[in-house]
Amino acid sequence: MGGDDDGAPLAAGGDDVVSAEQVWAVLAEIPDPEIPVISLVDLGVIRDVGVENGTVRVDFTPTFLGCPALEVMRDAMAERIRELGAEPEINLCTDDSWSTDRITPAGRAKLRDSGFAPPSPRTAEGPTLVQLHSNAFRCPYCGSTDTRLENIFGPTPCRSLRYCTSCRQPFEQFKTI
């Protein structure tokens, strides 16, 4: 979004120097520290944004509880909100509200374009071994579903490793959570 570089407060006369929309817009520019092709908004980890009396509250959920990128995300959000002229209040929500089903369609497309297979939708029973060994996973390079599980775990907790027997390319599969 352009046009806001003169710093004129949108809510002139009101209490708040920024609007929630402006906050969402800057959060949408913050890349995931471990998979920088996708933003925090694409990832679906921003639960809520509230603006009150010059303070911007952001509720966000970790993807994985042991994610080492949490502090980096928190600092990046706080910095961008300060740049808007507001005081940040970043809350970490450790409830069960995040699932990979919250990754946006745009985010899924960006993942696929970068060689990460987006997560398959979560079923009521959650992921199972039968599912991981099925042909439900598509190679992000050639589109074949002739892929096999190499390792449930990968370079970060949110990824598994698969191998495409069609184009002989290993690839990273976002885990369904």
Place this chain on the structure above:
Amino acid sequence: MNEEVQKSLLEIADDELVLGWRDSEWTGIAPLLEEDVAFSSIAQNEIGHARALYELVARDRGTTADELAFDRAPDEYRCARIVELRLPDWEKTIARHYLYEEADAARLGQLKDSDDVEIAGLAAKIDREEAYHRMHAQMWFDRLKGEERFTAALDELRPLLDAGRDDHTPELTELWEEMTMVRRSQPAGTTW
């Protein structure tokens, strides 16, 4: 949150912290590269779960997760003996992994039904991640279930799951020395 609830959350947090350390001992030396990655990742998850659980208890007690994790004496920990053991044998590591994940699933199932919304929510979030640990353990169980060394390891370790949480192994004290060394050496006034 009453005293009993705090105590049971601390049991789980201590289990996950100590097991996380033990699992991380395979980083760099696991018999297969895939398992090096797997146990490192599992360790990271377990310690993440421990942190979230400690934070929940810490808030009620007016302390911090780090203080709960690292400032108690070894005999104040509430972990089960099975997680304390230093296990340099692969079959025992897998046996412990399988037994632990099975027991952990049962207790998480109960926590998910807690009438405390925060506890139930956190348990459900942890369980989403643990599902992958269970699948990993199951794959290894299926691979090794006919091996005598593996079945003997299961028989040897199973009693340590329920052996009580008041007595600990000498290995916990050794781990505690290692785990808290940096924190105990922190010169006054420094911050990390």
